[in-house]
Amino acid sequence: METISSPTSSVPIHPGMPLLGNTLAFLRDPLAILRTLQQRYDRVVHLRIGGRHQYLVLRPDDSKHIMQENHRNYGRSPAFNVLKIFLGNGLLTSDGDFWRRQRRLAQPAFHRQKLAVLAQTMVQETADWVDEVKQHNQQPVNVSQAFMDVTMRIVCKTLFGSDVVGKLDGLSSALDTLQYYANQRMLSPIRFPMKWPTPAHQRFRRASALVDSFIYGVINQRRQNSTSQHDDLLDMFLNAEDEETGERMSDQQLRDECVTLFAAGHETTAVSMAWTLHLLANHPDVLTRLRAEVTSVVGDAPTPSADVFRALPYTMQVVQESLRLYPPAWIMSRLAHQEDHIGPYTIPAGDTALVCPYLLHRDPTTWPDPERFDPDRFAPGREKDRHPYAYLPFGGGPRLCIGNQFALMEMQILLAMVVREFDCRPVPNQRITPQPLITLRPKRPIMLYLIK
Numbered sequence: 001m002e003t004i005s006s007p008t009s010s011v012p013i014h015p016g017m018p019l020l021g022n023t024l025a026f027l028r029d030p031l032a033i034l035r036t037l038q039q040r041y042d043r044v045v046h047l048r049i050g051g052r053h054q055y056l057v058l059r060p061d062d063s064k065h066i067m068q069e070n071h072r073n074y075g076r077s078p079a080f081n082v083l084k085i086f087l088g089n090g091l092l093t094s095d096g097d098f099w100r101r102q103r104r105l106a107q108p109a110f111h112r113q114k115l116a117v118l119a120q121t122m123v124q125e126t127a128d129w130v131d132e133v134k135q136h137n138q139q140p141v142n143v144s145q146a147f148m149d150v151t152m153r154i155v156c157k158t159l160f161g162s163d164v165v166g167k168l169d170g171l172s173s174a175l176d177t178l179q180y181y182a183n184q185r186m187l188s189p190i191r192f193p194m195k196w197p198t199p200a201h202q203r204f205r206r207a208s209a210l211v212d213s214f215i216y217g218v219i220n221q222r223r224q225n226s227t228s229q230h231d232d233l234l235d236m237f238l239n240a241e242d243e244e245t246g247e248r249m250s251d252q253q254l255r256d257e258c259v260t261l262f263a264a265g266h267e268t269t270a271v272s273m274a275w276t277l278h279l280l281a282n283h284p285d286v287l288t289r290l291r292a293e294v295t296s297v298v299g300d301a302p303t304p305s306a307d308v309f310r311a312l313p314y315t316m317q318v319v320q321e322s323l324r325l326y327p328p329a330w331i332m333s334r335l336a337h338q339e340d341h342i343g344p345y346t347i348p349a350g351d352t353a354l355v356c357p358y359l360l361h362r363d364p365t366t367w368p369d370p371e372r373f374d375p376d377r378f379a380p381g382r383e384k385d386r387h388p389y390a391y392l393p394f395g396g397g398p399r400l401c402i403g404n405q406f407a408l409m410e411m412q413i414l415l416a417m418v419v420r421e422f423d424c425r426p427v428p429n430q431r432i433t434p435q436p437l438i439t440l441r442p443k444r445p446i447m448l449y450l451i452k
């Protein structure tokens, strides 16, 4: 392991190819190269990827420095600009004072009490979906796709309430097209200008027009009929007023935030759920303990009250351990506005700092036997043995995921309602490996037997 302790050391550079640097190695197998970096370097390592200088920090305290202590020095990296064609200037893509104002406006909608209202919608949507999954009895279920479907319904229903009824299929398929296209564009080395009429650009424009016409239509109706009350996120955003200025969100801003919540909240949760079931199917002892908790607390009412899902501590431990092994946001990048210092090392202005939950969550000094699935790592009191930034599935600092409580609640409900109905068994001879795209997906869809 290389450790450099002089007061102003230069950051060790990981060897790469002339001109391309480490780009090809990262394109070929990013997780393998990350693990090598963790073994070989102690604190910070300098990489050259896609023509940019990137500084990967490896320790929890340095991750905290970037995300929290010196967060004002760091902005959105250029990678986020591509997402703006889809998300506009929403919470995920915006920066600076504009982001701060939006975050102030949006935050109250994610308050615990407000989420309690949305929880019942989650339970209802999950109950309907479980009934559909029951039809697959005896057949392997593509759980990757199944969770995409249900999280899509949940996010659309919690955003737009009953206004989406009858339009869900069209809306979700258009949103899917937008997200797919933005993902492709983000990952592609060649990007044609958007105004070129390629078939992909035309599909994107059609989907975009459908989504905008739906969202602006609903906003318009609600503005005209301001006395009607809807228990959904759009209503909370429509009524949100900046405490400092009294301002509200414009229609364009409402549209951007709705699409952002959809994009940020749908695939992340679906992918995490698929990983969780995969882990459970391969750890029957954990599944048995989990089911015992769920059946005693939730009972067998077809649509339980959302309140009961709060009292499921072991279910939460399973969710947390699954997010440790497979954090959907496996790496986070930040652009340094000014030069910054990490111990003896310098991160130059204009370069990128990388914080990597995938590595932090597998650091053997914090997590003994890190590849082992062990929900008891999250048993009450255990967190005091580790640095708070050793576990970052939802990021940290002021840009902490605004939907973290929403996601944890949704995963608890989904998981409890699935294990209460089904036994999960792996399909033999499947090799499931992670593929780090924008989220950490399984390379091939996860197929499981869900047995009634």
Ligand code: HEM
Pocket (backbone or CB within 6 Å): 091, 092, 103, 260, 261, 264, 265, 266, 268, 269, 272, 327, 328, 329, 332, 333, 392, 393, 394, 395, 396, 398, 399, 400, 401, 402, 403, 404, 406, 407
């Ligand atoms: C398992 C599920 C989820 C995971 C692992 C996750 C993870 C994250 C992470 C790591 C960030 C910070 C990114 C960064 O700092 O660069 C983030 C931001 C964000 N997430 Fe989530 N998320 C999840 C679910 C959700 C849900 C359900 C919603 C909304 C309903 C949501 C909305 C957002 C938004 C709007 C941001 C940007 C916040 C800001 O910058 O102010 N996420 N998420």
